[in-house]
Amino acid sequence: MSPITQDLSQLSLLALFAHPDDEGFGSGGTLAMLVARGARVTLVCATNGDVGEISDPSLATPDNLAQVRQEELRQAMAVTGVPDVRFLNYRDSGMVGTEDNNHPDSLHQANPATAIGQLVNIIREVQPEVVITHDPSGGYGHPDHRAVCQHATAAFHQAGVADAYPEQLSQERPVWAPRLLYYVGFPRSNFQRIWQKMVEMDVTPPFASQDIDSVGTPDEDVTTTLDVTAWVDTKIASLNCHRTQIDPNGPFAQLPEEMTREIMGTEYYTLASPGEDLLGAL
Template sequence: MSASTNNLSRLSVLACFAHPDDEGFASGGLLAKLAAGGARVTLVCATNGDVGEISDPSLATPENLWQVRKQELRNAMDVTGIPDVRFLDYRDSGMDGTEDNRHPRAYCNSDRDVVLADLESIMRETNPHVVLTHDPTGGYGHPDHITMSAHATAAVSRVADPDGATPLLYYVCFPRDVFRRWWQEMADRNITPPFAAEAIDELGTPDSDVTTTVDVMQWVDVKLRSLSCHRTQLHDSGPFHQLPDDVVNMLMGTEFYQLVTPPGAVDLLAAI
C-alpha cells in the first residue's frame, strides 16, 4: 500500500459483520487504513452469505454459493491486509419475511447465548481496543445485520471491565443523507438506483447519530479492489458500476461511525 498512516501496531480491532461483503462498503477504507498502520484486526462474519445474489452463473450455484462467498471474503481481506478472518458459519437469513427466515440454521434464529459465548471468547482472546459492528437499523433493515448489532453490543457489555480496559464500541453507519446522495447521483445520470425514492427517508442511520467521520480517500483504491473480490455480488451492469470513477471515489472516500460505549470515551477513530 502506498498510502502512509500512523503506527497503529499496538491497536487491536475486532470487526463483526453479518455477511461476506458487509465489511466493504461502509468500513473498507478504515479497515485498509488500520491494516496499513499495523493494527491487529480480526474480522468475524456471522453467516456464509448462502442466499446472496449470483451475478454470473459461472461463478457459483445456489448449492455452493456459501463456499464461494467465504473464499471471496478471504480474497478480499488478502487485498485489505487482514489475515485473521473467522466465520460463525450460520446460514444467511435473507430479507425479512422470506422463506429463508424460517430455516433452522438461519442466523436470525440462532441461539443468542451460543453466539454471545462465541463472540465473548473471541473478544477475550483478541482483547480489542475497538469493536466495529452494524448499527441497530442494519443499514437497510436486514435481519442478520440487526441480529449481529445486538449480539456484538451484548458481547461488549459482557467483557467490559469497570476497573480496567473496556472496548470502544462503534456502530458502522450508512447515514440517511448518504443514501440520498447515492440515489441523487444515480438519478441525475438516468441510472436506476437499487432502492426506491419513497424509501430514502427510512433507509440508514439517522444523521444525528453519527459521531465520527473518517476520511479514507487515500485508501479508496484498496477499498474498491477489496470489494471487487466479492464477484458473485457485483453485477458489471449494476448501478454502482455505471457511476463515473470520480463520483464513486468521492462517495466512497468518507466513512461514518457512531461511538456508542463507554460513555464519555475519547473518540479513538477520530484520532488515528
C-alpha cells in the first residue's frame, strides 16, 4: 500500500497551539495528510490572536480582530479538512516584555491549573492517541507558545491520572492517557538558511544576526521529519486564509518561491514521550 493511501481511520490526533495560524507553517502538511488518510484531527487554539498584526485595515479593526482571526482559522481548517476547531478564548499575550503580557485575560496571566484542566478535559473527551504542540523554545520565544507547550505537556501526563481533575470524570470523559506527545519544531539551521538568503537578497530579516544562533529548535533535538511535499499546495492555501497576518511586503514573502516550497515540504517534530515514533513511520 502506498504511504499516501495508507488508511489511518483508527488514528486520532489532538493539536494544541497558541494562536490562529500557528498550526500552518510547522504542521499544516501533516494535518492535511492525516485527515486525507482518514485520521480524526481536533485543533485547539488557546488564544484569539487579538494583539496580532492587521495586514490590511479593510480586513479587521483591533476591536474585532479576535472574531476575524477565529473565522480565518475555521476557514484555514476547512481547507485542510479539519472540522473540529476549538478556542479557549484567552487573550493573546503579545511579544515578550510587552504591556499585553500583563492583561488579566491573557494566557500569560492565566492560572496554570485552570488552563491545564481545560486541556485535560478536552483530552478526556477527544481521546487522542497523539498530541502535538509547540516546542519548549516557542520557536522564537513567544510567551504564549511556551505557555501552551508547558500546559499541554502537563495535560498530556495528567489526563490519564484518576486523581487529576476527578470532578471532570464521566462516561463520556474517562481517564485517558494519550500514547505519544510531539513538539512541533522548526530547525535552527533552517532559520539560519533563511537569514542567509535574506541577507544575500538585501532583505531585512525579521530576526537579528545575534539571535540567529538561538531561535528555533536545536537541530539535534529533532527526532522526526515528515515529507509533506504532496501537501504543500494545501498547506499554502490554508495559510493564505490567515489574511490579516499576511504581509505581501514582509521579508518571508520576498524569498524565492522554490525555496519557500522546498522548506514547507518538510515538517519537523521532537518525540517528547516514550513510545514508538508513529509519525516518523508514516
